Amino acid sequence: MPQHDYVIDNAGGAAVRADLNAALLAIATANSGTAAPAALFPHMRYADTTAGVVRRRNAANSAWIDVESTDNDGYIFRASNIMLLRADRDKTIHATATFAQTFDAPATLGNGWWVRFIVPHTVAITVLGTLVRGPAEFTVHCDGGSMRFVPADRAPMVTSGSMDDLTQSGLRDVSDAVTGKPVANWSHVLIQTGHSDLWAAQWNLAYHTDLLHFRRAIHDATGRVWQPWVEVATYAPGRIIPSSATAGTAQAADRGRCIVATAGVTIPSGVYVDGDSLAVYNNSAASIAVMQGAGLTLRLAGTASTGNRALAQRGMATLWFRSPTEAIITGAGLT
């Protein structure tokens, strides 16, 4: 163990020379050993052969700082998970197959530890609970207490997978934000720019039962807050306006759909917002009513009339909402 106390003791010529040579050897080998040197100096280097890292004393000589790995390999191809340790600091991990990467505890890795990941387009790896599909390049940094993603050059990072993947990614407010909607087995894409929990912007698109949902995160003094999911479009090839089998009172899920009715339909107040629309098709040989729900003003387009409307057999009406309490209705067979 080439370490020395850096004190040349009083002795005869040969002993002094041996002491000097031992001191020089300790300097040349960065005080390497399985344990730290006994005598510590400001800025002293120490190659920790147990942890596989070169360490340095800070300027005050009050603490060690990990500086670099003692390994030769800085660029590593990995086809499966091998836990990343202190000695892996500053390395590049090039994934060649799909696997879930694990890390040693942040307190062990220490403040300043980081690794870079390269994920080719044919590969998807799970890092910190998030599935990252290639092509992607990012780094993972440790502050001694937690780990965080940092996209390369602040480029947008896109992650995708099932909603279960997202709920495990640390974005644990997901299920709370999906008010009234199932959260399991959604397909989603998460686009985020910026840094880890300090994302400059985040958008999330999710696809579930033929409907595309959108939400974005806002950032305030309390941190990131996901806005509620908004149903933005249907996603079913060849179907621009999907049908709905709702009977009785129209539901929030009928937004953007055509209710195929054989009996009267009530349009409720306070369910839809400005810009929402839906249609009603009378799939019967008799007239049906399109009724103005309590609190709603249902205007007949092109007239001053409000209130309940009649929809003749095979007639079709479109409703557009100006506000949660006001809708305009128009269509063929509508009186």
Added chain:
Amino acid sequence: MKLGQVESIDVPPARIRAALLDDRGVFVRVDELESAEQLTQRHLPDVPECDLPPNEYIWIDGAFWPLEWAQRIGADHAAT
């Protein structure tokens, strides 16, 4: 609590950690003090953590040095 009402929060006073030296300037321990008023001239507020063993390192020019090494250097200076 009404909208706009600010809830009062009892914030504990910030504690100060500082390395303590003896009258020779040798490291003794790290003290945790209630306030800055309790700092003495033998405290080093810039050194809130220290992994050195007590009574073996002396503070010279902004850093800790091994006491034995410093004494030997001093003796060598005196002899030359």
